[in-house]
Amino acid sequence: MSKLKGAYGSIEEILKKSFDRERSTSKFFESVQKGNSFSLDSLSSESYQTGLEAASSILNIRSGLPQEQNFGIQESIRKAFGKEGIKESKIGGHPDFDYLADTDALKNGFNVSLFIDIKGSTKLGVTYSAETVFLIKNAIIRAAIETIQAFDGHVHRIMGDAVLAFFRSNKKARNAAIDAINCGTYIVQVMNEVVKPYFEDQGIEDDVGIRIGIDYGEKENVIWGMYGYSGASEVTATSFYVDIAAKLQQRAPKNRVLLGQSIKELLDLPEDILEIRHVQSKGERVKKEFVEPNYLDANGNRINYKQYVLNHEKYIALLPSPATDNILENIKITACLKDNKNAPTKFTYFPCAEVIKKSLGIDFKVNFKLPQQELNTEFFVKFRVKNTGNEAKEAAENSGNHETLVLAQTLDGCNFKAKQWEDTCYLGLHFMYISVLDKNKKVLLGEECFGIYIGDPLLEID
Incomplete structure (x- = not known):
C-alpha cells in the first residue's frame, strides 16, 4: 500500500525544516555527544552567551518572552487534514467542563484518552547531564503537545516524561476517536522520521522512543468532576477507559500505538490495520x-x-502526505461529498480526517500526468472499492466490494482526468484503491489508497 500524495509536503518535509532550523542555530546541541556532558559553567564568557542563546532558541525560555511552538508544524498538519485555524488551548481541565471548577457537581460526557510517555528516558540520565536530558525530553514532549493540539486534542496534564491528552472534537465521539488515532500516528512518525534520526546524528542513544495508548469511553461511562478543593483542585475525567488508556501506553511497543477494544468497536476498525500484541517470554x-x-x-x-497494536506502516499510508515534485509518479485524488451525484459539492473530504454520514455520496476525481501521448491513445482509471466492518459483511455479498474501469479524458495528451461516484452505505473504515492502466490493462500508476471513515458524526454530542 503506497503513501497517498497530497499538496502539503511529506510528514518529514513538514517537520524536518523546523527541526533543522533549530539545529542550524544551536551550539547547544554540539555538546550532546555520547560520553560528553554539557554544563553552562564550563563555557567561556563568549561561548556561554552563544550556548545560552541557542538553548533559549530551542526551548523558548527567554525571560519575558511567551513560549512558542517548538516545531512550528501545527498549521501544516491542520491544513493537510482540512482543519481551520490554530489551537492554543492551555494545559489543564478540559474547556468543555471548566464550569465544574469549585463545585460539587458531576457531569457525564464521553472522552477519548491518549497517554504518551518517553521510553528509555531514565537511561539518559546515566549518560548525559540534567540540562541535556531536559533538552531531549522537552523536544519530544513539545513535539507531542503541538501535534495533539493540531488534531483538536486538549493537553490535560504533563507528568514528568509523560503527557495525557483528552479528545472531544466538537463534541463528536467518532471524530474525536479519529483525531486521537491520527494524532498518535503522526507523533510516531515524528519520532521515526525526524526526532530519532536527529538524535542519532547527535550520538544520542537509540533506546529513546515513545509509547502511546488510546481508548474511548462513552458518555454513560465517564464522569467529569473536580478533585480536591478550591485552590488545590483539578477537573478531570474518571472512567475505566481512562485507566485502560494508561495501561495501554505502559504496554505499547516502542514507537507504536496500542488501542483499546472500545475505540476499535466505536469505529469498527478493520483487521487490515491492526495487529495482536506479542511479547518475548x-x-x-x-x-x-x-x-x-x-x-x-x-x-x-x-x-x-x-x-x-495499530499497524503504523499501513495506517500512515492512508493519511494526507504530500506531493513530491515528480508528478509522473503521482495520482492526485479529490473526494467531493454530495447529497447525490448531480448535487453541488458540500465539502471536500480529506482522507481519514473525519467521519461522514451514510446519506452522503462521494464523487472521486482523479488527475494524473503522463509523458506526451497521441490524443487517441486510451488510458483507464481503475476504481477498486474495499469495504470493511460488520455492517458491510452482513448487508452485501463480498461486503459490496467492486471495481470499475473508467476511460480517462484528456485535452492535450499529457494531463488526464477521470471521476467515479460511490454511495456511502456502511459504518467503518473503507478503502478506495485507484490505479492507471493502459489500453492493454497494464498498470502504469498506482495503486493509491484513499481511506474513508463512514458513520454517524453526531454520535455523543455532549
Whole structure:
C-alpha cells in the first residue's frame, strides 16, 4: 500500500525544516555527544552567551518572552487534514467542563484518552547531564503537545516524561476517536522520521522512543468532576477507559500505538490495520490479546478486554502526505461529498480526517500526468472499492466490494482526468484503491489508497 500524495509536503518535509532550523542555530546541541556532558559553567564568557542563546532558541525560555511552538508544524498538519485555524488551548481541565471548577457537581460526557510517555528516558540520565536530558525530553514532549493540539486534542496534564491528552472534537465521539488515532500516528512518525534520526546524528542513544495508548469511553461511562478543593483542585475525567488508556501506553511497543477494544468497536476498525500484541517470554513469542492484569468482573468472570497494536506502516499510508515534485509518479485524488451525484459539492473530504454520514455520496476525481501521448491513445482509471466492518459483511455479498474501469479524458495528451461516484452505505473504515492502466490493462500508476471513515458524526454530542 503506497503513501497517498497530497499538496502539503511529506510528514518529514513538514517537520524536518523546523527541526533543522533549530539545529542550524544551536551550539547547544554540539555538546550532546555520547560520553560528553554539557554544563553552562564550563563555557567561556563568549561561548556561554552563544550556548545560552541557542538553548533559549530551542526551548523558548527567554525571560519575558511567551513560549512558542517548538516545531512550528501545527498549521501544516491542520491544513493537510482540512482543519481551520490554530489551537492554543492551555494545559489543564478540559474547556468543555471548566464550569465544574469549585463545585460539587458531576457531569457525564464521553472522552477519548491518549497517554504518551518517553521510553528509555531514565537511561539518559546515566549518560548525559540534567540540562541535556531536559533538552531531549522537552523536544519530544513539545513535539507531542503541538501535534495533539493540531488534531483538536486538549493537553490535560504533563507528568514528568509523560503527557495525557483528552479528545472531544466538537463534541463528536467518532471524530474525536479519529483525531486521537491520527494524532498518535503522526507523533510516531515524528519520532521515526525526524526526532530519532536527529538524535542519532547527535550520538544520542537509540533506546529513546515513545509509547502511546488510546481508548474511548462513552458518555454513560465517564464522569467529569473536580478533585480536591478550591485552590488545590483539578477537573478531570474518571472512567475505566481512562485507566485502560494508561495501561495501554505502559504496554505499547516502542514507537507504536496500542488501542483499546472500545475505540476499535466505536469505529469498527478493520483487521487490515491492526495487529495482536506479542511479547518475548522465555525465548518464545507469546500472544497478548487482552489488557493485563485481566481483572475479574462483579460476577467473577475475566473481563478479557482486548487490545490492538495499530499497524503504523499501513495506517500512515492512508493519511494526507504530500506531493513530491515528480508528478509522473503521482495520482492526485479529490473526494467531493454530495447529497447525490448531480448535487453541488458540500465539502471536500480529506482522507481519514473525519467521519461522514451514510446519506452522503462521494464523487472521486482523479488527475494524473503522463509523458506526451497521441490524443487517441486510451488510458483507464481503475476504481477498486474495499469495504470493511460488520455492517458491510452482513448487508452485501463480498461486503459490496467492486471495481470499475473508467476511460480517462484528456485535452492535450499529457494531463488526464477521470471521476467515479460511490454511495456511502456502511459504518467503518473503507478503502478506495485507484490505479492507471493502459489500453492493454497494464498498470502504469498506482495503486493509491484513499481511506474513508463512514458513520454517524453526531454520535455523543455532549
